[in-house]
Amino acid sequence: MKELRHECGVAMIRLLKPLEYYQEKYGTWMYAINKLYLLMEKQHNRGQDGAGLACVKLETEPGEEYMFRERALGSNAITEIFTTVHSNFNGLSSEKLNDVAWAKKNLPFAGEIFLGHLRDNSTGRVGIEYVHPFLRRNNWRAKNLALCGNFSMTNLDEIFTRITAIGQHPRKYADAYILLEQMGHRLDREVERVFDLAEAEGHTGMAITNYIEKNIETANVLRSSCKDWDGGYVMCGLTGSGESFALRDPWGIRPAFYYMDDEIVVLASERPVIQTTLNVRAEDVKELNPGQSMLISKDGKIRFRNILKAHENKACSFERIYLSRGSDVDIYKERKRLGEMLIPSILKAIDDDLDHTVFSFIPNTAEVAFYGLLEGLDIYLNKDKARQIAALGNKxxxxxxxxxxxxxxxxxxVAIKDIKLRTFIAECNSRNDLATHVYDVTYGSLVAGEDNLVIIDDSIVRGTTLKQSILSILDRLNPKKIVVVSSSPQVRYPDYYGIDMTRMDEFIAFLAAVELLKEQGKVSVIEDAYKKSKAQINKPRQEMVNYVKDIYAPFTDTEVADKIADIVKPANLHAELEIVYQPIEGLHEACPNHKGDWYFTGDYPTTGGVKLLNQAFINYVEKNFDFK
Structure with missing residues (x-):
């Protein structure tokens, strides 16, 4: 019941016709600006801390600006940046505003190529300088680069060492700055390669510029930049000369969808966002393959290149459970299936007593899984009714x-979201008291003292909200037993590919396993895992092993869940409490095409994930134990 935070979302638009075409067909040359606004607003769930956009104009004259950017901080950033963009057009006469040639020559953002980005701060870095897109400027149009991404690199230290070893000097030790310098350097080399070819063919002056912009190969930039990247990413970029690209990681960890026709190319982090914005069918929106790039040249030619060899499918399953919008046709079905898969465990928890059990959900989080659970229970009950009727005989x-x-x-x-806990209430006891009023309950919805209450959520990560508010609130209904159900499995391991889950002490499942080891006199398991982890700290990440799995090995999932229930149960709770998690098999059956489950299983898709887990576990043990 922790609000998980996602790294960010991306949007990219490339118009394939002159601006005059959109003015005539759609009544405005601002067609791309308006569509970008919708793409970003529909992905607001992916970014609450900041937003930015970049634009490139094609075919400008020397001395005219051709690359523009606007960024803002805060949850209202989307509105702010587009208000600023449109402020350039306010006060213009209708005649001027509808004069495409005049607008293109005189107005900022009157361009054909756009990048949009939404940022959720999971890194702890704040300030406008960390908001994408990032710009690298140069007097050569082709060397200008705007870059944004939905990404998290696990080997940033290695990339930093590599680029500083050849003399580069990033302004900040931050992922986006480092990748911008790395890719910018490779872009410089590509431009210089084509420059040499142009000179060898006898070109001079602007003919060299035109030759470069016609023959530059962005795929070369991507291949030379990303060959050593370890992480989950969708990177998007524009060059000042009109090249644009998107690249997805070879494990398919982070999502990217695109649509194209003869007017426009659009890419975004989620499929229904494109469907709604352009009013197109789900089957018309395609998914960028793992390791694949979409490249659009200055003249609008679209190419797909396999930049990196695709690895085993490790597409993030949390995208399906929680992060992406539930309006996607497949995600909706998968979330319903997640609810249905819980039925055997729930029936066991309530001793098959459906007559004395009320089912509900935590508002705004697990509603779709709840619908799937109800549909599955209806099928189960109807089969049972048929069996009972058949047993009555012929008459x-x-x-x-x-x-x-x-x-x-x-x-x-039974639970209604009532108020938001305000951060200005700082005194601990006051905050805890207020937390018990975050939700209101529907009194009379249960038969007090007789009914079980089964309440479904999409994930139980820290368990803090359960202990501090939810359980006490539900207990006001006086249920005989409360069964809290998670539609996802136990979150046991950190994520390093974009979700804000990076420390061991964030996971109630891990803390429960540690408590079980303490209670059973098996602290040596923790010590052994620590020593083995410590011993490999200087090994190459490719040789590291996940020894945190040893912490969970002595226990069943049910034993860990029962200990979680003990930890989160408030002292004054009257009802019996049981916590039920989705089995990992249920997750795989419900979401068969998204096999990334490292936060549940510890099976990281990249070696960098194991390296960072190793350090997180060592940090936890050294803070809480003395095994020296």
């Missing part, structure tokens, strides 16, 4: 059948 009475048919699945909206 059942109407009363007997009515009695059987009267049984139903009881569902209520």
């Amino acid at each position: 059942p009475t109407v009363e007997q059948m009515q009695e059987i048919l009267s049984h139903r699945i009881r569902s209520e909206k």
